[in-house]
């Protein structure tokens with residue numbers, strides 16, 4: 347349930363699109379600071395982006411972020427993403443709050459959007475930059491064709507580091523949890539593979555179609571997703587991916603995201619799904635992942651063990667938050 351914006355609150359969020367008074371929650375909103383933002387989306391995974399590079403801490407609290415993500419009382423989005431000052435040998439830092447206000451380590455669709463956002467602000471030519479994240483340094487490259495390729499680093503496969511209590515059946519605690527049995531509260535059982543891209547993912551390959559012919563999702567994300575996301579097998583909760591292999595170079599995937607619920611795409615989830623598919627022997631290291639919001643091209647490069655993700659990151663509109 348979205349947080350109710352009680353009208354008695356001394357400070358309320360008001361959102362006015364640039365140059366207009368529309369969108370104010372109430373004329374009496376007591377705005378104390380105006381924060382420019384841009385709305386971006388990557389394969390339909392949408393975010394509120396803020397250039398926060400002049401101060402060390404995000405200018406929006408997790409609680410405010412949750413309200414801003416509300417699609418009726420706020421801007422609407424799957425998360426709020428900040429560009430913050432650099433750390434070490436990076437150009438800037440990315441931090442993100444999910445739409446429930448929780449802070450994940452990394453966001454694949456989000457870093458593509460942020461790279462485009464910052465390059466637009468800085469009027470930078472296409473090229474690579476080094477971005478500090480809670481999951482380590484990521485390297486997005488804004489390309490001439492407008493797509494963004496991101497070096498997402500190496501997958502994390504030791505179960506305790508995902509983290510998950512699930513284990514492979516060979517008794518080796520350091521071995522990846524591949525096709526580990528997971529029984530849900532409603533009795534459904536899945537064979538899941540657990541992969542971290544800095545954030546945790548639980549991937550289940552399913553036999554049934556996950557999409558209808560019209561592209562709408564037919565997998566029961568609302569019923570099954572929360573039982574995985576909040577499962578005791580995942581101490582930090584998890585993103586839950588349900589995937590149908592089309593062929594060794596194409597996987598259909600739907601996702602129930604940690605801290606955001608069903609989204610149209612998940613970049614780290616697409617990377618984790620290809621890693622899981624390679625570990626299960628059902629796809630090649632170069633594989634497209636087709637999500638409800640679009641398709642991402644993934645490569646788990648054998649030569650350096652790193653994962654490369656290519657996809658869009660596009661601006662939708664700009665505005666000003668009155669916080």
Ligand SMILES: N[C@H](CCC[C@H](N)C(=O)O)C(=O)O
Pocket residue numbers: 391444449450451452453454455456545546585603604605606611612613614615
């Ligand atoms: N909800 C995710 C973070 C956003 C990941 C997703 N939007 C992506 O594109 O990778 C988590 O809590 O781990």
